[in-house]
Amino acid sequence: MTIDQAIAVTGLRKSYGEHVVLDGIDLNVQRGTVFSLLGANGAGKTTTVKILSTLINASGGTIRVAGHDVATEPDAVRAAIGVTGQFSAVDNLLNGRENLMMMADLNHLSRADGRRRTAQLLEQFDLVEAAGKPASTYSGGMRRRLDLAMTLVGSPRVIFLDEPTTGLDPRSRREMWQIVRELVAGGVTIFLTTQYLDEADELADRIAVLDHGKVVAEGTPEELKRQIPGGHVRLRFADPRGLDSAKRLLGQATDDTDALALRVPSDGSLRSLKTLIDQLDDQAIEVDELSVHTPDLDDVFLAFTGDPAKEKVTTR
The missing domain is CATH 3.30.70 (Alpha-Beta Plaits)
Structure with a gap:
């Protein structure tokens, strides 16, 4: 793993008995970039995120995240990363400020540092006015912003965003895109899984296409489009x-x-x-x-993953 790499994966495998979920994938993610993993439902995207973020063990391969080996240094990996999943981790019984303070406590920040970090994130994510309201009253976009803000309390260097805009309206999606751009501009590395191909096209510096547990294509969005006939x-x-x-x-x-x-x-x-x-x-x-x-990512995805009738990928 070089100093410029945030994530280095070689020969990653995951199987459950005879069922192979990941079949020897290699991934290299540069620091301060957005890397997007595309794939239909069941292709192995969420499994990959769970392994890289130490939530489940790999069956084989070498994985290093933020300079640490996932298998032998899981605590060091967890200290360096943040994870925002498909479903919000927000506690509906707490208000926005209380959710952030709870995360500050879990990250072992002092009360003063926790209050300071909470105020900073409420401002950054445009949640100051809603800070004292129960999270149960938040809109979908507000909940996703609060969820990501909670992820950032510990100032992670690598953030895994697993389908972060699923179910959001177009305005809220674009607000999340802008937040991602600002995080990357600040040096954070984003590992993004998404079923929205326009989202990957808009945000990703590099894209890998996962199909039946294998990486079948990788490159910048423009490189991938140029591989497809029709331009x-x-x-x-x-x-x-x-x-x-x-x-x-x-x-x-x-x-x-x-x-x-x-x-x-x-x-x-x-x-x-x-x-x-x-x-x-x-x-x-x-x-x-x-x-x-030129062909778009819809064309890229269908060309590399086969029969479109079996896919469930949203392209709007």
Whole structure:
């Protein structure tokens, strides 16, 4: 494990009898980044989080989190991490401030430090006005913000967010996204599992796709999209002459004559785009409009995980 790595996983396996849940996965997460693990229900995402956060034991493999071995130094790992699961850990019988003070006590902060940290987090998560109200009266977005604030009481260096925006309305989801960006800007590492592909596309520096217990693809969102066929550049021309000249030059292009447009296969990379533009410039072909179209993460997910009929992934 290098100094830049927050999480290093090699050959992680988990099985229950004959049932293999994780089949030798490797993961490397750099410090101060968002790493997203994608997969359909049952792919092994939550099991991975539980192992990395010391909640369950692995059947095999080497796992280091925040510089500590999960198997031999679990207490050191727990001291360095925070976990926010799919379901809120907020105590409905307490108000927002009391929930945070409870976490301060569990993290062995002094009363003064606990009050200071609580006030800071209430301000950071826009919960000052609601601090004295019972958590049972909070909206879904407020509960998720309080839940994440509770996770941060101990100032963790690595945070596991297991489907943190499930069930939230679009505004609350975007508020959570902004909080995640601010945490990463402050040096925190986020390990995110989500079924919302737009969420991973919006937040993740790197993505791994998990399917039947194996990592079947990994890279930045743009790298993954470029691996999927269907990317193209659409060229629109002011007159038929320009369209015809471009058709002769670009052999693989398909045309839409009525729209005076050509569709040119492309991986969307800067290099391929520059090559295309240079070809057109060399022949003095005028293009009225150019737009780049690349596959999205929906296409990536379905390409790497197979039959869409068996998947339960939300793409809205």
